[in-house]
Amino acid sequence: MGKGPQETVTTETVTTSLAGTVSEEISASLAPVDAELERRYPGDPGTRQPVHTVYVPADAFAADTVRTWGDRALAALDEHAPDAASFAACLGLSDGLAVPVYARVRAKLEREPIEDLRVDFEDGYGPRPDAEEDAAAARAARLVAEAYAKGTAAPYMGIRMKCLEAAVRDRGIRTLDIFLTGLMEAGGLPEGLVLTLPKVTYPEQVTAMVRLLEAFEKARDLAPGRLGFEIQIETSQAVLAADGTATVARMIQAAEGRATGLHYGTFDYSACLGVSAAHQASDHPAADHAKAVMQVAAAGTGVRVSDGSTNVLPVGTTEKVHDAWRLHYGLTRRALARAYYQGWDMHPAHIPTRYAAVFAFYREGFAQAAERLSRYAGRVGGDVMDEPATAKALSGYLLRGLDCGALDLAEVADATGLSRTALEGFAAPRRGDLTVSG
Template identity: 55%
Template sequence: MAGRLSDGVYAGIDARLAEADARVVAAYPGEPIGRQPVHTVYVPASQYRARMVADWGKQAVRVFLEDGDLLGLDDEVSDRVREKLLTEPIEDLRIDFEDGYGNPGDDVEDAAAVAAGRTLAVTGGTPFVGIRFKSFEQATRRRGIRTLDLFLSGVLESGPLPGGFVVTLPKVTAVEQVEACAEVLEKLEAAYGLTAHALKFEVQIETSQSILATDGTIAVARIIQAAAGRCTGLHYGTYDYSAGVGISAAYQSMEHRAADFAKQFMQVAAAGTGVRLSDGSTNKIPVGDRDAIGVAWSEQTRLVRRSLENGFYQGWDLHPHQLPSRFAATYAFFREGFPAASARLRDYAAKTENGVMDEPATAQALAAYLTRGLDCGALDEAEVLKLSTLDRPALDRLVRRIE
């Protein structure tokens, strides 16, 4: 059957949209390959030491064994949380030279930066790791760059750059600071003989200017572009952002409407770009008597679950006692939903008719859900294969929409 449009019309439209096609492909590469940690643990550089990860794990296991019944977990989730705390209590560690560290003086920070780098080089211990240096605002810019430089010297004098290495740029108040950070990382790669784009960074979204720029444009979308392919994540900063937009201390929370407003902008800006999202933290720490621990765990469990349901699969933890509730909430989320998600994927792959007709984009989301559960230890490949009939490579292809 012949249509009435000539080949010239088709060719003309292709030519007209060629530039736009290239721009879309470059800006929206889709879901990146590899695991995303479920949390980032922030530890002041002054507290970082060789046995820190092991010590956090011991503290987390101890409180879980003593008070874990307060979390109300079934046996399956409880066993998995205990195993996680014993084997991999921290997925992503950020050695903090910013708010958690303060300003002890240049000589002290110089020495601490080199020492922390050396310690990391010989201990490792987490799948992802990096530092948060001081912001690129005028007052702290030189100090932040010097700390990063000295930290890298400490790491690289003892061996290669650790796997999963990423640094964190805080308190962005102008998109140009992101451009400058990308430039600094490029120069550090040259100075230390690293491969191009070996150094990646995350941007903390904790100022109003990182959502809306002074000229009225959407800053968070421009931030991703300004990073020149080096930005791997956007991390919401609960308390700095809330304070900056005038929320009083008693009402600063990950679930405040102002927080949701910012995070929805982050979500739309990052969608399809390969830049992943992290929610913030709660400052209610599970310490004290059993009742106090229960209250804090209950709040964190609720907030982590809320973040997961809203598409934020990562958050911050600030204390060892927050690890049991982090993994409890995360594991329960994936285990509760995986039978239904597996069944829908099985029917999608077999083109079976049932009460739900899933689109390819939904199949992609279902596969991503299962792979996240596998990555963090909430699920096992054997049980997912049994229910979905799809092995891990098949799930990964669905996530990246490779036919």
């Protein structure tokens, strides 16, 4: 093989002015900050985030609830959108998305209709005689344990207890105790267990929840930190404190690493601000402000943000169902664009448009995201200059699409040349990797 052109190597003289100890002194002075960054901002946990949460009142929860909701959702499709063309016409799906989205929605409803289910002992259940709620909590534990044992459970399941305000505090604590104890007696806590603490107003209530869970872990010889919980943001005080600080940021810290999510409560929060019933919605400016504060407070902490729900139910005539579907689809797509990847669904007929919106969102952007990530991974130039932070977002996008069923692993691997493990590596880079380029 012949020799190529001779390269001229220029030797530069490198000089410095700072003493070698300066860097060491700077590092020593910043060591507490380094530790604080690692503690407070560990990054996303890298686990699956459900696309929705379904709340079912405790007295309505049954062994077949997950399957029943799936069957009712399928029945709604059969009645009001029996084929891909009618569903696409209702929602405004493009010709290229109509068939694949409809097929994936039906398959999802048959295979995994609910991703996250919360047995509700709060607003959806209301005040009951103590003996009745005791029995309902024990029954919920038994049914949840049986569902996991039989493989019929949603990937995530748990309860929403009553809040820690004085009037219902003891009742909430007792219900949580009965439910968790029932799970332990039935074989242990399932991996998908999720607990929700509603109507949190002060960080001290979050601290109290931490102490409560610590006490249960100690009583049942569980590993410290085994129990986490979601915080529902439903009051103005949860967003802005009396001193002007962002209460929600203080709540995350008060959770001492146990907070898993911040869930926006559309109607309680709206009512708290005096928004009239006709205008209480997840796209109201007041809702956008609250969720923006939640999002910034949670960024980098590993705590995920969930949007709220719509109370417009897809029931009645086909015209009314289609109107409700278009509303729900639009709100879900709006939330996804704003990086709220989870929301609440209140009725089985909401589920088809939840999945339609999610699947369309990931399939519409799949080709571009895959190409950009492939170019980045291969260090090939293109018409967009991506950086490590963008590669993180691109891989996270593809992983979310895979987790919910919008994308298949084979098509993602073919388009990117990357395995799931490689995608996860881009989605969870080391802290320094995100600051190298920008």
